[in-house]
Amino acid sequence: MKLFRTIAVATGLLLAFAEARAAQTNVAVAANFTDAAKEIAAIFKQKTGHEAVLSFGASGQFYTQITQGAPFQVFLSADDSRPKKLVEDGLATADSRFTYAIGKLVLWSKSPGLVTGEETLKAASFAKLSICNPAAAPYGLAAVETMKSLNLYDALKPKLVEGATITQAYQFVETGNAEIGFVALSQLTGSEAGSRWVVPQALYSPIRQDAVLLKTGAGNQAASAFISFLRGPEARAIIEKYGYMLDGQS
């Protein structure tokens, strides 16, 4: 065990020297983008040698933390209003802001056949509907908009349970504590299990997910490299693979 550790530490040191020129950046990532961001960061490291250290959470939570000086250099939000606000607050650089993905909302259940379409919401034959906090997470807001467009919000309100992030909203359905929930399409990639309804775009305002370089990352090579990598073809392919739309495609 001890020998193994010594080798591991030595290898780590060697790698650190080998990559002495490579930099590191801390990236705040909206929870719905978790899996895609991990995949992008891995390839980013392969291609550039830079390391993107990822933190996941609700966009609103990150916004608050960034205004209080959180040590992030890049922010991948789940909406466009919070990055815009950060630019206005003078905490992010205006010309770095762009839409890296357009999110898709899905109504999902672990039980096959339970979710068939909007009639599932009308029938409401479930006890708990999981969403994420609409005030802090854009997918929660989109879920509320959808229910309001269908004139079902007041009827469904007593059945709503809220997760702090979209990951928690997903987890409530995953553990079976809620039969059904509004999640991000990206969370369901790679699995056909259960039943789902991809909510038509007409029912909610597009979830334009903006990335922005924060002022704290102005001199950080890795931070600006990550932002440009996110615009590149490799990242875009991954983003599409996870079910997002790209800007200019819709």
Add this chain to the structure above:
Amino acid sequence: MEIWSAEIRQSVLLTIELAAISTAILLVLATPLAWWLAHAKGWWTEIIASVIALPLVLPPTVLGFYLLVLLGPDGPGGWIARLWGERTLAFTFEGLVIGSVVYSMPFVVQPIRNAFTAIGERPLEVAATLRASPTRTFWTVAVPLARPGFLTGAVLGFAHTVGEFGLVLMIGGNIPDRTKVLSVAIFDYVETSRWREASMLAGLMVVFAFAVILTMTLVDKRAARAAA
């Protein structure tokens, strides 16, 4: 005052209700448990005591994880919930009560156990020689003598339930009037940059915590003086 909104009032009342009900249940469960721990002699006594004390050390996320699974539709919580036609005890007030009782148990058992131990065997033996039945001895001798322990346990159990956060965040689902307690409401306000509400509730909690600690100190002091 406008800031004292229905939303805030609701979470304050809910928190008090949760803490009061949990404390009542805790006292009922902790009293026989503490009595037994104070008098049992077996080697397993300290093992049981350690199990009860686990929440002191465990991260709330560990309890939250277990409870989410246990309260869920595939766990015992789900079986119980089915009795009245629900699927899960998570996201319910009852679920939070269960969580709080587990989480705050050591804070109630410990002071009561200590108080029972401090009485010693002598007063109980004297009562027995006066032909008092064990039940009568318990109610007329042990309980009155252990009063400071009960008071400390009740105050700590109540306060600790008010202060619980991680557990509620994981099993609560943030439902107004059912699971959105004070600590979660504060988290929510901070997350959404509503500083005014957050600072008001946070201030309230500071005052509350101060009052609790001051009360505890005074109770301890009085008990010490009474014993001297």
